[in-house]
Amino acid sequence: MLDALWFNPNEMLIGGTWKTAVSNLPLFNPSDGSLLAEIANGSAINIDEAVTAAQVARNGKWGQLSATERGRILTKIGQKVLERVDDLAEIEAYDVGKPLAQARADAVALARYMEFYGGAADKLMGETIPYLNGYTVYTLREPHGVTGHIIPWNYPMQIIGRSVGAALAMGNACVLKPAEEACLTALAFARICGEAGLPDGALNVVPGSGIEAGAALAGNPNVQHISFTGSVHTGALVQRAAGVNVVPVTLELGGKSPQLVFNDANLTAALPFLVNAGIQNAGQTCSASSRILIQRGIYNSVRDRMAEAYCNLTVGPAMADMHIGPLISERQKALVLEFLAKGSDLTIAAQGKLHDAPNNGAYVLPTLFENVTADHPLAQDEIFGPVQVLIPFETEEEAVAIANNTDYGLVAGIWTADGARQMRLAKSLRAGQIFINNYGAGGGVELPFGGIGKSGHGREKGFEALYGFSTLKTIAAHHG
Numbered sequence: 397m398l399d400a401l402w403f404n405p406n407e408m409l410i411g412g413t414w415k416t417a418v419s420n421l422p423l424f425n426p427s428d429g430s431l432l433a434e435i436a437n438g439s440a441i442n443i444d445e446a447v448t449a450a451q452v453a454r455n456g457k458w459g460q461l462s463a464t465e466r467g468r469i470l471t472k473i474g475q476k477v478l479e480r481v482d483d484l485a486e487i488e489a490y491d492v493g494k495p496l497a498q499a500r501a502d503a504v505a506l507a508r509y510m511e512f513y514g515g516a517a518d519k520l521m522g523e524t525i526p527y528l529n530g531y532t533v534y535t536l537r538e539p540h541g542v543t544g545h546i547i548p549w550n551y552p553m554q555i556i557g558r559s560v561g562a563a564l565a566m567g568n569a570c571v572l573k574p575a576e577e578a579c580l581t582a583l584a585f586a587r588i589c590g591e592a593g594l595p596d597g598a599l600n601v602v603p604g605s606g607i608e609a610g611a612a613l614a615g616n617p618n619v620q621h622i623s624f625t626g627s628v629h630t631g632a633l634v635q636r637a638a639g640v641n642v643v644p645v646t647l648e649l650g651g652k653s654p655q656l657v658f659n660d661a662n663l664t665a666a667l668p669f670l671v672n673a674g675i676q677n678a679g680q681t682c683s684a685s686s687r688i689l690i691q692r693g694i695y696n697s698v699r700d701r702m703a704e705a706y707c708n709l710t711v712g713p714a715m716a717d718m719h720i721g722p723l724i725s726e727r728q729k730a731l732v733l734e735f736l737a738k739g740s741d742l743t744i745a746a747q748g749k750l751h752d753a754p755n756n757g758a759y760v761l762p763t764l765f766e767n768v769t770a771d772h773p774l775a776q777d778e779i780f781g782p783v784q785v786l787i788p789f790e791t792e793e794e795a796v797a798i799a800n801n802t803d804y805g806l807v808a809g810i811w812t813a814d815g816a817r818q819m820r821l822a823k824s825l826r827a828g829q830i831f832i833n834n835y836g837a838g839g840g841v842e843l844p845f846g847g848i849g850k851s852g853h854g855r856e857k858g859f860e861a862l863y864g865f866s867t868l869k870t871i872a873a874h875h876g
């Protein structure tokens with residue numbers, strides 16, 4: 397098991413040195429509940445050390461590299477990630493419980509982020525601004541300095557790629573606090589960065605608990621930007637802690653994302669997206685489409701086709717590479733089972749089936765509820781499990797009202813052949829990303845991503861992230 401490891405799981409990286417912590421935390425395999433490894437329980441002192449190391453890197457070799465040189469290093473990291481894709485996929489499958497093929501796709505996405513941000517590092521330019529006679533005015537994009545990255549357990553590699561990749565591209569020095577339930581690929585990535593020539597201290601990785609290490613990073617006065625992905629509750633705590641130091645925060649907090657299916661939709665094209673967007677990564681996806689809004693004329697047909705697809709979904713251990721793996725933990729399983737209990741007044745259209753799943757794994761059957769009202773808790777709250785609700789609607793106006801009637805606003809999908817309706821809905825739906833006749837666009841490293849409302853604020857991914865991970869300086873020269 398985990399033959400692929402080429403680093404010590406119980407170490408952390410601070411200023412280019414791999415260190416052990418004063419204490420360790422257990423890391424469990426969600427597929428069978430077994431102990432996978434002991435990981436470092438990074439302390440608030442370790443976070444302080446990592447922030448200091450990042451400051452040293454900013455003021456030293458890393459800070460002196462040109463944008464082009466930074467880009468070259470990031471591109472090389474991407475190449476090295478590609479060489480280790482199978483190893484990274486295996487580590488992630490054991491650690492997160494992701495089916496192997498999905499873990500592999502995440503590793504490839506990590507490489508793609510590094511390639512993208514490697515190429516983008518020297519492409520973000522300032523402007524010259526026409527001003528009063530006798531002045532030349534221009535702007536410079538500069539790194540914040542030290543950036544803190546607090547990430548969750550659901551897509552460690554992808555979230556490292558999009559946040560650390562963009563931050564490094566702009567010349568920031570990063571302190572990464574991965575989730576205690578899934579930190580192995582963060583450590584593996586840090587090793588790869590060193591092999592690719594990333595200077596010491598440009599990336600520091602301190603695993604540990606959110607309550608100690610995460611909170612210490614969020615409230616550290618020497619950090620100039622925090623990027624957080626996770627729950628609304630913790631995001632609000634992080635924003636409050638950073639606010640004390642007037643530090644800007646990017647929050648990516650999940651959603652309750654709908655897909656709207658109209659009578660004229662191409663159902664054959666839609667069906668795989670309707671199902672996969674809900675059950676991918678066992679539904680533990682911030683952009684999971686957990687609400688499917690269906691126009692009355694095709695409601696029965698869509699329900700029947702989705703139910704048939706659900707009956708064919710198999711759940712099993714990550715390494716067996718079924719459609720769905722276990723949830724990350726018993727804790728997450730208990731949360732999802734609580735939601736399923738809240739649906740006891742609803743009709744289940746279909747459920748998937750278990751396949752050779754060990755007793756101690758955190759497995760939950762994918763469950764499709766039908767005829768759900770828009771205000772039901774299962775249609776309002778983020779479940780973060782393989783659960784979808786079907787909500788019928790009559791008119792376009794009603795569909796928009798239902799779609800916009802949650803606290804969240806991350807992603808929405810529209811399935812219709814009517815071009816004018818596509819344009820109207822793209823404007824009226826409250827979400828940071830809209831997909832027309834698709835959902836997710838294959839991951840979209842290049843596509844700016846983030847939410848409104850309780851889904852958070854700020855944008856990661858794409859070129860847009862580079863604005864978030866930098867600050868603008870205006871220079872006005874008076875020369876007469």
Ligand code: NDP
Nearest residue numbers: 547548574575576605606610611626627630649650682780
């Ligand atoms: P959290 O939001 O608590 O965890 C996300 C990250 O924040 C982890 O690294 C965690 O550390 C860290 N953290 C926890 N507390 C603090 C704190 N006080 N200050 C700073 N950092 C902190 O998510 P959970 O793992 O508890 O999951 C609970 C729910 O959150 C899920 O059911 C789901 O609804 C939602 N969620 C949403 C995600 C998304 O992608 N939008 C991702 C994950 C969860 P550690 O885990 O090491 O303690």
